[in-house]
Amino acid sequence: MEYRSQKIAYWYFAIALSLFTLQVIVGLWLAFNYFFTVPQSIVDKFPFATARAIHTNLLVLWMLLGFMGGTYYIVPEETGREIFSPRLAWFQLVALVVTGVVALVGFVFGWTQGRPLLEIPRPLDFVVVVGALIFLFNVGITMFKAKRWTAIQGTLLGGLLFLALLYLFGIPFYENEVIDWYYWWWVIHLWVEGAWELVTAAIFAFILIKITGVDRQVVEKWLYVEIGLFLFTGIAGTGHHYYWIGAPRYWLWVGGIFSALEPLPILLMLIDTMNHVKHRQIKIINPLTWTYAIGCAVLHMIGAGVWGFMHTLPQINYYTHGSQVTVSHGHLAFFGAYALLNLTVFYFAIPRIKGIEQYDARRGKVGFWTMVTAMTLMGLSFGIAGVVQAYVERVLGMGYMAAQSYMRLWMAVTFTLGLCFFVGVLITVTDLLTLRPARKVID
């Protein structure tokens, strides 16, 4: 760590990690609901819907905290100066966490906007916006004062601005359900396949430069090509959500073609990462950080690229849309692309913040492989359940619950794998929060 203000990042990371743990616990409860009969009296008090709102909002919250923390860590090193106002950074963290907690508790008491993933009630939305503005102001001023523009900074700031701007489309009440979903995807899709990819690409490029020692010009050149492809395919690719909502038919073509291209930038990122690793100029000090970076690139490709591609063609999507196939893709993609990215950043930054040159990676390794194996298998079991559902319910027309009965076994398998994943998370989170120097430094 070269700058004092980078330390703030640690608290963003620590809170993100605890929310991650909580998210997985709630996830286990959700999976449990899919194969076990929860009695009416409990369902009346704590419906599945409430738990789902908590699960997904925890995801968004911890990811955003991770990105913000990552940004606060990266910006001082990129600009060569301290964060403009560490106080604002603290204030913004507290504001965001308090808003999050109020929202989550509110869900339990039925205080909700009632739209999936955007359940946070409107009054709280405005607090989120103010928090985001403070964050952007703080980061922006730091960059402007430094006057040392890099492609990484530009991409990062651009991605964050885009992210904040898109959130606004999720706030209004839309009278027309079709238009509601049209703009709902401006938040959800253009976040995960637009703004978040920009943030990811920037952070990833930064870490690659730092740990491979590959020339910045080379890394940044590929960064431009990647984000160019991400936005080229991602923006118009939003169309793959407009197939069955009552939008014009041409979206089948636009969505189908552009989203078929969406794996390209991810593939490029994977090849690019492998290439930089091959041509590294610096010795690997912490192999686990590496494992994470490469694991992220690989699972990003599988979960978002391959799994997304699989059911994005309209002919297939007609049968898989809104089934457990979507869930399979969602879990693999979010974990592969964004959970692993955040964890890569944490494993990169936390040792530096704590002043540990080489950390003891034994526990962390177990954590990584447990999580990755369990999540990959979960993706498969969700996927099997999804295919069963699509066939029984949509092809045979046997009724919703008939299909659910056939899927029950696979949801129980998913739950069991979820337990394994949870163990992996506990190991990883504990490891990150109590990192120790390795006993002997390997030459």
Place this chain on the structure above:
Amino acid sequence: MSKKTAFWIFMIGTVFSAILFLGLTWDTHRQIVTLSHADKLSVDVVKGKRVFEKYNCNDCHTILGFGGYYAPDLTKVVQRVGEEGIRYRVKNPGKAFETSWRKMPNQKLSDEEIDHLVAFFTWVGNVDNGDWPPQDSKKRLTRSEERMVAGVGLSAGAAVFQTRGCMNCHSLHGTGGSFGPALDTIAQKLTREQIEHYVKDPKSVNPKALMPAQKELSDKELEEVAEFLANVK
């Protein structure tokens, strides 16, 4: 390739995609008016949408395929279970799903709220959305109707049976409710006339019957559904 070329690849790619997307967005807005029947977007429908959001229905059910995957899609729910079917399930989920291994919470909606909800679902059900979901597709018969027809032969009564709430309580070949008896072999026990008489006023045959008299069925519908059931062997 130089960094400058890379930068221009980024700029051109992004701007091209953004212009295409925004242009189509403009056109979509224009077309959605017709496709979604925006002229039928009455005050009640909008109120219904607010009810739908107030009770967070969408985090268990999907609508137009989006939302929670824990409960059936609601896009064509009116076509599938009928208005009465919706009222019955929302009002008494404990009873409606008594024997189901998955429950629906009782959110204690007022009758007015349920009316609005029904208006909302009726409107959504008529959105021209490319004939999705497949299980409720009317291009052929609905897939579940196809199954039924395969067993008993096509009749107008099948449609009455499906859409007028019979299946809230009764099932045929495993599809439908379980509050009342399954009707898979009903024709072996009752004749067409007996069925018609029973449906009209169950208590006149069996004073302890739990089934309500089906006053909302027209005489023609009553005849059709009796004809249909009298062939279910």
